[in-house]
Each structure stands twice: as C-alpha cells, then as structure tokens.
Amino acid sequence: MMFGDLTRNDKLLFLGFTIAALAMPLLAWPVGANYPDLLQKFAIYGIFAIGFNILFGLTGYLSFGHAAFLGVGSYAAVWMFKGVTMNVIPAVIFGVMVSGLFAALIGFVSLRRSGIYFSILTLAFAQMSYNLAYSVLTPITNGETGLQLRQDDARILDRMFVEQTEGLPSTNLFGLEMSGYPGFYFCCVLLIVAFFIALRIQRSPFGMMLRAIKTNQVRMNYTGFNTRPYALTAFIISGMYAGLAGSLLAVTDPLAGAERMQWTASGEVVLMTILGGAGTLVGPILGAGLIKYFENIFSSYNDSLLAESFSFLPDFLNDALVFVIGPFVGEGWSLLLGIVFMAIVIFLPGGLMEGLARIHGWYRGRGQGDAGRNVAKQAAE
C-alpha cells in the first residue's frame, strides 16, 4: 500500500499539493507568471529545493555546493541526447544516476567533517567542478559556450528508428515535444513524485534518524548508532534530486553551461530553502518559486514600464514612485530580493511557512473569539 500508512493529514497535504501543482498555470496567472518557461523553472527548482531540504532541513548538514550536482545532471542528460536518443526518459535516468554517483563520491569525503567544515568542503568541491567544467574538461563540457546539440550528433537510437528532419530535433517523450506546456506538465508530475518521496522519507524511521542527527549527533554516537551511513544516504538522495532537477533543465532546454555549477547557484538553493522554511515539506518549494519569480519578472521591469504601471497617478507622484522603485527592479532585482530575504529572516525566522502558520493561527484565534485567543497567547508564553 503506497498511501496506507500515511496519516489523514499527510494524505490531505499530498492531495492538496498535487492539485496545487497541476493547477499552477491558473494560480500563477494573477501575478503574470503563467508562461511555460517560468512554470517549468518553478517545478524544476522546486525539486531542487525539496532535495536540498532532505539534507539541510532534516540532518542540519548545510551543503554549499549543491549546484555541482545540478550541473552534472544537466551535462549527463545533454550527453544522452547527443549520443543516444532525444527521448527524455533515458536522459533523466542517466542524469539522476550520474549525479547520485558524484554525490556518493563527494559525500564520502565531505561527511567526515560536520558544521562549517562540511560546508566549506562542499563549497570547495563545487568550485572545483565548476572550474573543471569551465576549462580542463572543455572536450566534455564545451567550456563557457556550453554543451549544445548539433546536427551531426550521433543519436544512435534515433538514427535507427526515427526519420531525421531538417533542423535540430527537439527533446520528446515518445513523440510529445518537451517544450512549452507539455514540458511543464512532465516536470510537474516529477515534482509531485519527488514531493511524495520526500514526504515518505520525512515520516519514515529513516527520516527520524536524520532528524536525530540534526538534534544531537554526539548523543547518537554515544548510544551506539553509526550516523555516517545515514547522513551519506541523505546526501546521495539529495544529490540525486539535484541531478533530477538538472536533467529536467536539459529536457526543457537542451543546453548545459558551467555557470549552473557556480557558487552563486549553490547559494541560491540555500536561500530558497531558508526563505520558504527549512525542514518543512512545502516551504522550500515556495521559496524556489519566489526567487525564480523575482529573477524573471522583476528583472524585466524598466523605468518606462514602471511609469506605465503608475500612469493612473498624477505626473509628479508617478515620477517620484519610478524614482524610488526604479533601482529595485530591472538590473537591481537582486537588491529587492535581498531586502525581502532580510525581512523574512528577521521577522519570520521559520520562513514563509511560519508566516502561513501565523496567519492560520490568527484566523483560528479570531474564530474562537477573544477568549480562545487569550488562552492561545498564554499557552505560547
């Protein structure tokens, strides 16, 4: 039984998540994010963040080099497209496997240390991978230009079974092209599967063990548990999630570049997880969505577009608003993101999820009238 031993709440959570994920194009419509490329990014970086959260949220090991697995997954997937077939299934499987292996290797070394030393080790490995991809491994990665498809790629299976067309072939799922909305729904289904697996891990004895590592690893060791295999497993699973996300990036856009492995990309997933709420199931996905939204939508605002948005205001107010907001959009979008991040970390240390929980608590408090609220307040204090 897949769902049998989940509690009613978890079933509801999973059902709610599934509906929300599938209805994402509708949900994103009011904020102008309902175009395939951004929706795909929401789903893909959602997977990335869920995976990162399995390591960081549960075991407390802060990896600062997770983008390396994302990049490895992308390269592996693109090589599958180039060498074997444009069908996405082998590419995704290969991408996940290669990054899983890579994670096992890096995890084995890095997990000998914990805390800040672990973070620095992962950061060093990721930066090493980035530099390798950028220069030494150019024959495999095509350096700065990025790995791309070519007309004269081998594509062994495709050449045997599919008629060659003029122009580059596109990635497909048994003939269904993986760009636009079909691509989004493919990622979306995988996001739901990834969420389900994360849910099961979090609720399993294994998940309990991971949380115990976070709470007090020393005590675990003293009671006779060898924690390292658990941490390593979590690290590998997390790396495979990143590999899945990376190969999906290649599926929706068959190109892999070294910049995907840069430390800024590693930092981004940390931000996503903390922004949304580390250790929660849904939080990292919300954080991923928020960051990608900022990156794609706010970076596109320029002064003339802003002026247009406020054109209902009198001229001097319009100019003033454009002057004030202008530096925070367009090329300054990361400035705005920084402010939002600071505000959330200071006022909502538990991330967006804490915000939602507070709103939820506030509503309940109101429903029960003043008496109920006071009780809750006392209990909290």
Place this chain on the structure above:
Amino acid sequence: MTKINDRGVSRRSILKAGTALGAGAVIAPTFFVRNAWAEEFRNNPGNASSVKFGFNVPQTGAYADEGADELRAYELAVKHINGEGDGGMLNTMQPLSLKGDGVLGKKVEYVTGDTQTKSDAARASAKRMIEKDGVIMFSGGSSSGVAVAVQSLAQEMGVVFMCGLTHSNDTTGKDKRRYGFRHFFNAYMSGAALGPVLKETMGTERRAYHLTADYTWGWTQEESIKNTTEALGWQTVNAVRTPLGAGDFSQYITPVLNSGADVLVLNHYGKDMINSLTQAVQFGLRDKQVNGKDFQIVVPLYSRLMAQGAGANIKGIYGTTNWNWSLQDAGSQAFVKSFGQEYGFPPSQAAHTCYVQALLYADACARAGTFYPPEVIKALEDFEFDGMGNGPTLYRGADHQCFKDVLVVRGNENATSQFDLLEVVKEVPASQVTYDPSIFGGELGPYKV
C-alpha cells in the same frame, strides 16, 4: 498602545500590509497582459495597433558597459522607427521602406531583459520575452557564447534574433541559424584586415604569444589571427587560454616575459581586455626589447568603451573595430548626432550595430509587407544597403553575415577628448575581407519551424 494591540493590529502588521500593497501595485499591470497566440506563426500581431521588440542585453557582469550602450541605441532606434526624434539613419539609409510611422502602420513597443552574459540566463530571459511578452523579434547581447545559445533558441521558437555584438566566426559559421542575423564583423575579417597593417608596422619576422578568452569567440579569434600572422611568416610561440572574467592576469603575463616572444596578442574583450592590457603594460612589456625589436601588443578586437577603461595604456596599440563614431559618412554622422543629442556622448560600436540591426529588421518587415518570419528572413537575405556607416553593405544569404568595410585602428597618441581614443588607420574595403561561406561549415536550417 495597548488599545491598538487589543484589536490585533500592530505597527508591524501595518508595515507588512503596506509592503504587500506596494508589491501588488508593481505586479498589477501584468494582469492585463494578453496571451497573443495565433494560428499561423508565433506572436502574430494580427490586428493589434502595436508590435513588441525584445532587447536582451547584459546589464550585469563583464560586458555590462556594452549592454548599457546597446540599450540606449535600441531605445533610440524605436523612437526613430516610430517617427519621433530627428530620424537618425532613417534619413540616410538606402534603400528605405520605413515611413516613420512604426512598422507596417503598427507602433513599436519594447521590453528589456538581462542576459547576465550567461547562456542560461539569456535563454530564460529570451523565453520570457517570447512566451510572456509576445515579442515578434528580439535582439542584443555582447558575447558570442550567448549569441550562439540564444540563436538556436530563436530557431526552435521561430522568432527572428538580430545578433548584437558578437565577433566569433561560429555565430555565422558552424553555429549559424536561419533565424539569426549578424551585422557585426567577425574574427576572420579582423585577421584579414589586420594582416597587411601588421606586416607594414612590425615586419615579417615576429614571434607571437596569444592570451585567449576561453570560449567560442576567443577560440575563433585566436585561430583567425594565427592563420593571418603565420601567413606573414610570423611564428606562434604559445597560445594560453584564460577564463572569462578572470580579473587578475598577472599569472598569465609573467611567462610571456621569458618566452622569447616579441608580440603579445590579447584575444580579450570588455573588462578582461582592460585588465590584461593594463597589467601587461604595468609589467613593462612595452618597454622591452626582444630579439632586437620593440615588444608590441595587439588587441584584434577593439572598442571605444574598452579604450576608455584602459586609459593611456592603449596608446599606439593596433586593433580592428566594426565602427567608430569619428567616421565622416552621412549615416554615421546622422547617428552620432541624434545619439549625442539624446545622451550627451558619442555611441560605441556596440550601440551602432544594435541600432542598425533594429532598423534593418523593421525595414525588412516593411519590404516584405508582413511580419511572417520566413518572408522577413527572405527579405533580409542578400539585401544590399548603404548609408548606415561602413559603406555599401551586403547581408549575405548563405550565412546571414554582413559584409562591409572593416576599420583598422590604433590607440590615439594625442587624444583631444575622453572619447577621441581611437584613430582610424585604414578602412579596409569589404572585398578584401570577404570569404567563402563554406570554409566554416554549419547549416542554416529550415525557414518554417
């Protein structure tokens, strides 16, 4: 104070609500963005009164200066196409089908994006323009890596891409695409134009050392310059690849001193070139005598923005450029005049090529009488025009490369202003830099996607 708190509204929650409202106000206009799907081709403007262009330029990173100048040029181009301002090159372009009332009676609007000089970010930004904003054409960029990546996206999506500043042979060589067009010159032409001048000034017995930006543009430029100089009889001592955006080049320059080379070729651009050249000069390379000759530095691809950054270090250094604001032909003058009036300083070569590209696309639509991409592409292919700087120009259909005069320049020894930094040594006619498109291979792909 307690009164307010009793009602559950604190100062903080008011602040929060205020922030949310502010964010809402920015988001609000996107409610009304229509999804312009059409049957016959992507982003068909149909009966709409306007069309949208997308300008995708680096606003952050190593090429941000170029990007900012490109954006200025695009804004100017849109103004001129819509009949505002003094018309700029619309007064000099021959033949001209634009009437100064937009394109085919539709007003031109535009959206912008940041490529960050990263293939990923550039493609994401371009996809946003195509899928969300519904642009009919997009343009820009200041890196060949990005241009190549975005160009193949253009082919997949069926939306024309007019390259900005991209100098790699690959852009219109092995990575050329039916939906991508380049007005800028390339590394091969730089080599062909620079060769005779190098021979004149430095002779035929030289030993060259290359420092090369490690990506498609650097690779092809190194190859082209090597071919040219070796044909002159020069030897290539070594060619070292440096990562893009390295910042510190001292570890690459030190070995040059002891290599026995007497010419350093810097295949760098943007801030990289500013840094590597400055450091090479600081290391005293230019004061050295090697093999009984003065040590020389060559920067095959020059731009005024870079010259400004490198300051006095560029004096007397040779290179090539696509266009310079000091050109005296009517087209260049008209452009420099309207750009100067608008922004208060002369345009860079990046600005020029982007401005011209926007006009060429608009004009091709007007000539084709439609926005249908295959027809517009056919209108651009093998189009011959004049009056846009660089003399008579051909947009070759076989590889979508423009052929026009190439400028060989030298860092000005007695600059009269902070913009008068490059001195045009020679205008090499288009015929001397033209080559057979088959030497670089590649395939354009289909008209209809």
